[in-house]
């Protein structure tokens with residue numbers, strides 16, 4: 001072979017020859033030493049081939065024939081291209097050229113027709129080999145069936161597309177949802193937070209900051225805010241609840257108050273759950289917070305309202321009931337159960353309640369309830385007795401109203417109250433009893449009583465009223481007083497008006513001239529009676545027909561008048577008589593004494609005795625007349641002035657001095673008070689009593705004591721002696737004129753002294769009496785009133 005170094009065509013041939021030689025060498029190598037390699041190549045599942053630098057195939061593995069069904073030599077060279085899908089040929093060719101040019105391995109996928117005419121995808125990989133000069137000499141390639149891979153890939157791609165589509169849709173949805181959530185949480189003022197337990201750091205969303213009235217930019221860490229704002233009273237409870245949630249895995253669900261700088265205390269609701277690691281250790285806590293201030297305040301208001309209601313109900317002591325007519329179950333408040341003695345729990349039916357009603361009240365209560373259930377009354381309202389389990393009865397006022405009816409008007413629910421009115425009913429019964437008693441008292445009292453209202457109409461009158469005013473058999477109740485007594489004088493109408501204005505009027509003897517001319521004398525009193533509110537309700541008359549008594553009184557007064565006239569005349573007569581008698585008596589005494597004196601010697605013994613009798617008699621008569629004069633002088637009212645009783649007693653003792661000395665009497669006088677009295681009469685009073693005390697003795701030395709003591713309205717004086725005493729039956733008699741218990745021979749006296757004493761004492765508004773017994777002395781007491 002001629003070497004032509006410069007001609008390209010020569011070089012190409014040269015190279016071709018070299019390649020062929022190389023090919024032959026390789027074949028030889030293959031043939032000689034590569035039987036094992038061929039076996040290996042042919043055992044491979046891939047289509048193995050070789051071709052030269054231009055793509056002319058010089059070797060096709062047996063797999064090609066098996067796959068394409070074409071093992072004929074026409075497949076070598078460029079014949080194999082027939083099996084490549086027409087749509088892939090150009091692309092394959094272009095890639096081949098690109099790799100050849102770039103001297104890089106070929107990696108291209110294309111479809112190869114199978115023996116059955118179907119195409120399958122193959123991945124073709126070919127590695128270029130170069131000669132010693134670096135020229136591309138040939139390609140060694142394999143075609144790997146990737147149809148299944150392609151199908152799987154396609155399926156996977158389709159799946160991925162679907163997945164991506166879904167993910168995209170979901171992402172979009174999530175985006176929308178997330179945005180809505182943000183908007184919703186913002187609108188609902190729900191704050192979201194995330195607390196990393198391990199690092200103790202928290203992340204808050206904007207809402208959280210807003211809830212706490214803070215600006216995220218200028219705020220301290222979320223954890224600090226949370227803890228710092230917790231209301232001190234709620235802090236321990238919430239801290240416990242958080243710890244419990246961390247420990248137990250339970251959700252945190254709590255309410256608490258926060259104190260924020262921008263306003264009043266706010267109420268928060270928190271719900272949070274804990275995320276844990278595989279060992280169950282808490283990692284983070286995720287939660288939401290929202291403001292429940294309005295709700296809490298409303299709740300608080302509700303609680304307060306409920307409290308107020310409960311308090312009000314407790315205050316009134318009323319029990320509440322709520323009756324479901326559909327189920328016949330009744331809710332009874334604690335007070336209702338307590339009132340009616342029902343057990344604290346358990347259902348109360350209508351029958352239970354009906355059974356407890358007192359038999360006497362049952363029909364009325366039932367009728368009232370039926371009427372209300374039928375809608376005939378605005379509400380059910382009855383007072384009745386209810387038997388408690390212990391057997392006693394309580395009076396209750398049951399009040400109720402149907403609160404709901406169905407479309408046909410059937411009652412569904414009724415609520416009401418029970419009020420314990422036992423006390424009121426008992427008080428009412430007592431009042432009625434008292435009223436009956438009063439009516440009976442008025443009706444049967446032996447006095448004329450009438451009760452009239454403000455219009456002077458009769459409300460009540462006693463039997464005596466009816467008989468006194470001849471009204472028996474007439475029904476005067478409700479009638480006017482002026483209708484019953486048409487002849488009532490005008491002045492009495494004025495009295496009625498005064499009484500109806502609050503005055504009290506009375507008269508002890510009022511003549512009532514009847515229309516027939518007869519006169520009734522009345523003693524009456526008219527006074528107002530008052531209603532419970534204090535206003536005047538009318539008039540009560542108390543009257544007594546005193547016509548008979550009045551007539552007697554008039555007669556008596558007339559008789560008294562006559563008596564005092566004759567008394568005065570008598571006194572006048574007694575005075576005149578005793579006064580006038582003194583003159584002749586003095587003449588008799590004087591003459592007799594003269595007779596006895598001058599003619600004593602001329603008279604015989606008898607005449608002398610007679611003259612002495614005359615002188616004694618005249619002296620006695622003188623004493624008597626003086627006594628009578630004294631008595632008659634104690635007349636009319638005493639002329640009283642302030643007088644020392646001690647002085648009066650001393651004066652009396654002076655007058656009695658001779659007698660006191662004669663009988664050696666001992667008189668004790670304690671200081672006596674001043675009194676308003678007629679001084680002369682007071683001296684006479686002491687003198688008579690002290691004189692008697694000395695006189696009525698039985699040989700003993702008289703001992704007399706004069707004492708006094710104050711009494712209501714005056715003074716009491718006492719003169720005590722140790723004399724003969726007086727028997728009880730004479731205590732009154734001795735104060736009579738001329739009344740004596742002894743003869744002149746035993747004790748001298750006239751029997752006038754004590755009657756003068758009584759007269760003096762009575763003239764001073766006092767009285768005189770004594771204490772005595774025969775042999776035990778006497779004490780005379782008298783009072784002088786101021």
Ligand code: ADP
Nearest residue numbers: 692693696734740741742749750751752753754
């Ligand atoms: P006179 O003393 O003059 O008889 P009086 O009127 O003073 O009359 O007394 C009436 C009677 O009462 C007396 O007669 C006497 O019987 C009795 N009498 C009065 N004072 C006493 C006295 N102190 N002790 C006992 N009897 C007395």
